[in-house]
Amino acid sequence: MKNPALFKISILDDNLHFARVMIPLLFLLAGTAPINAQEGEPTGQRTTEGETVEKKFTNKEENALCLKCHANKYVRFTPEGSDQPYIFKMYSDCIIDTTKYYASNHWNFKCVDCHSSDYETYPHLAGLRFEYMATCLDCHGDDPEYAKFHFEKIQEQYEASVHFSKYSNEISCWSCHNSHYYKINARNRDQDIKMTIAYDNAICLGCHANTDNFEMIAERLNPDVTTTHEWLPNQANHFKSVRCIECHAEINDTLLVAHKILPKEQAVKKCVECHSSDSRLKASLYKYQLEEGASLVKDDMIGDAVLIGSRRSTTVNLLSNILILATVLGILGHWSLRIITRKKTKP
Amino acid sequence: MSHNLYLYPKFIRLWHFINAVMFLLLIVTGLSMQYTAPDSPLIRFDIAVKLHDIGGITVSINYLLFLMGNMVTDNGKYYRIQAKGFTTELKGQFRYYIWGIFKGEAPPYPISKDRKFNPLQKLSYVLVMYMGMPVIILTGLALFFPQVFDLLGLGSLIVADVIHVLMGIVLTMFMLIHLYFSTFGRTMFSNFKSIISGWHESSQAPG
Numbered sequence: 001m002k003n004p005a006l007f008k009i010s011i012l013d014d015n016l017h018f019a020r021v022m023i024p025l026l027f028l029l030a031g032t033a034p035i036n037a038q039e040g041e042p043t044g045q046r047t048t049e050g051e052t053v054e055k056k057f058t059n060k061e062e063n064a065l066c067l068k069c070h071a072n073k074y075v076r077f078t079p080e081g082s083d084q085p086y087i088f089k090m091y092s093d094c095i096i097d098t099t100k101y102y103a104s105n106h107w108n109f110k111c112v113d114c115h116s117s118d119y120e121t122y123p124h125l126a127g128l129r130f131e132y133m134a135t136c137l138d139c140h141g142d143d144p145e146y147a148k149f150h151f152e153k154i155q156e157q158y159e160a161s162v163h164f165s166k167y168s169n170e171i172s173c174w175s176c177h178n179s180h181y182y183k184i185n186a187r188n189r190d191q192d193i194k195m196t197i198a199y200d201n202a203i204c205l206g207c208h209a210n211t212d213n214f215e216m217i218a219e220r221l222n223p224d225v226t227t228t229h230e231w232l233p234n235q236a237n238h239f240k241s242v243r244c245i246e247c248h249a250e251i252n253d254t255l256l257v258a259h260k261i262l263p264k265e266q267a268v269k270k271c272v273e274c275h276s277s278d279s280r281l282k283a284s285l286y287k288y289q290l291e292e293g294a295s296l297v298k299d300d301m302i303g304d305a306v307l308i309g310s311r312r313s314t315t316v317n318l319l320s321n322i323l324i325l326a327t328v329l330g331i332l333g334h335w336s337l338r339i340i341t342r343k344k345t346k347p
Numbered sequence: 348m349s350h351n352l353y354l355y356p357k358f359i360r361l362w363h364f365i366n367a368v369m370f371l372l373l374i375v376t377g378l379s380m381q382y383t384a385p386d387s388p389l390i391r392f393d394i395a396v397k398l399h400d401i402g403g404i405t406v407s408i409n410y411l412l413f414l415m416g417n418m419v420t421d422n423g424k425y426y427r428i429q430a431k432g433f434t435t436e437l438k439g440q441f442r443y444y445i446w447g448i449f450k451g452e453a454p455p456y457p458i459s460k461d462r463k464f465n466p467l468q469k470l471s472y473v474l475v476m477y478m479g480m481p482v483i484i485l486t487g488l489a490l491f492f493p494q495v496f497d498l499l500g501l502g503s504l505i506v507a508d509v510i511h512v513l514m515g516i517v518l519t520m521f522m523l524i525h526l527y528f529s530t531f532g533r534t535m536f537s538n539f540k541s542i543i544s545g546w547h548e549s550s551q552a553p554g
């Protein structure tokens with residue numbers, strides 16, 4: 001049975017949607033709405049680890065040349081020497097969502113920074129389809145500015161993963177990191193962890209729950225994730241509370257996001273790997289959020305996750321131990337007194 | 348010679364038996380889950396979860412039966428507290444437990460057909476059955492149906508979780524004390540016999 005809850009986090013979505021609508025509205029009402037800059041150079045906010053940086057777009061004008069076709073469902077094109085425009089559908093995979101594009105990590109890129117500038121002409125040259133696309137390391141390798149991401153280590157781990165060993169040709173970094181929309185989530189401290197989980201799992205489900213994408217690469221049937229994980233109780237909730245990589249990737253201390261996906265035989269199946277006080281999630285899912293600190297009900301080690309078996313609150317654990325100990329000692333004390341005095345009061 | 352009272356009719360004994368067994372199961376599995384040890388688990392985690400679920404559901408249904416039973420039969424009367432004089436009675440019973448019992452005094456509120464519980468028993472049963480149990484059952488349901496709990500928008504599940512764990516500890520304390528006080532019968536085991544047979548032996552301590 002397919003569980004629809006698996007693929008959506010509707011409650012969060014709804015709330016987020018509500019916030020997206022209400023916050024600008026509030027600004028408008030207060031008359032303090034930031035007046036957006038002119039088309040071509042709109043401003044926006046970009047947050048990197050807490051600090052807010054003003055976004056200055058310098059690419060929109062040029063991208064509009066491509067996006068007039070690639071952001072639309074239909075293409076209107078008048079071939080040279082003709083005054084009759086042709087109208088036809090754009091392939092859905094070739095349509096770019098500009099909102100997501102301009103919110104991504106590579107938000108200030110021109111299309112032709114990555115794609116050949118020969119694309120400026122239409123019809124595109126047939127050979128362009130086989131152009132070389134730069135890899136992540138072509139740009140980010142050995143760059144001290146990105147040292148904290150450890151791109152080289154990621155590459156190394158990726159090359160040891162099942163995806164690379166079986167399909168090094170068909171799968172690349174771009175298969176998981178959408179070329180136009182990839183955006184940092186796990187490193188975003190302000191984001192609800194459930195959103196990160198949903199984002200990361202959607203990456204894997206993009207193939208493992210999508211028959212077309214899967215079978216384009218592997219010439220076999222796509223096993224249904226819901227059935228292959230039936231052993232996991234309350235699966236829908238687990239898939240909203242942990243990422244696939246928690247169980248499927250080998251933890252690496254230098255990396256925030258483990259990239260070495262292991263064969264399925266080595267996947268985590270023991271509940272206590274997560275549900276225990278030395279949960280592996282501390283080294284993966286909760287790694288970045290951990291420094292948030294503790295409160296009465298939250299432990300500094302796992303935040304506000306209801307992870308049965310881990311120490312959810314130091315205070316509660318301490319209190320529990322004291323209460324039980326006091327009860328047992330009280331009973332033993334009373335009992336001893338009864339035994340001692342019973343002998344005395346015996347006639 | 349001890350005179351016997353038929354205090355616990357069949358349905359109470361059956362209810363109590365289910366409650367006791369399931370509660371023990373819940374405590375053992377609950378502690379096993381709360382203090383998981385990956386290498387030497389008391390009970391394997393997934394088994395503990397399943398057993399705890401079964402125990403929780405059984406105890407919840409059993410609790411509903413208890414509520415209904417106390418509404419439709421006259422067993423409910425033992426759980427009604429008369430405000431007037433109750434604190435005096437409590438003090439009397441308390442004094443007995445921390446003082447009189449050691450001097451070989453007779454209990455101040457001996458068990459009779461009209462007084463199945465002494466004042467302290469009554470208070471603890473009322474607190475446990477009408478406050479503790481609803482809290483632990485409702486928070487347990489929240490943990491069992493996290494999606495539904497989310498929808499209710501009552502707040503964070505971690506709060507429900509912490510309350511559930513704490514109430515589990517409080518009820519475990521009750522259980523320990525309850526067991527201990529059950530040894531205060533005519534002999535060490537006579538009260539245990541009575542919750543099985545239904546017949547209460549006069550609680551006059553043996554000479």
Ligand code: HEM
Nearest residue numbers: 355359366367368370371472475476522525529538539542
């Ligand atoms: C193995 C565990 C248990 C044992 C051996 C046990 C034993 C007893 C005994 C001996 C009595 C008779 C009362 C007396 O004479 O003092 C009793 C009554 C009672 N017990 Fe327990 N008990 C256990 C667990 C529990 C639990 C877990 C609860 C509630 C959460 C509970 C609630 C009660 C109540 C409400 C009564 C009064 C029943 C009535 O007559 O209405 N017991 N139990």
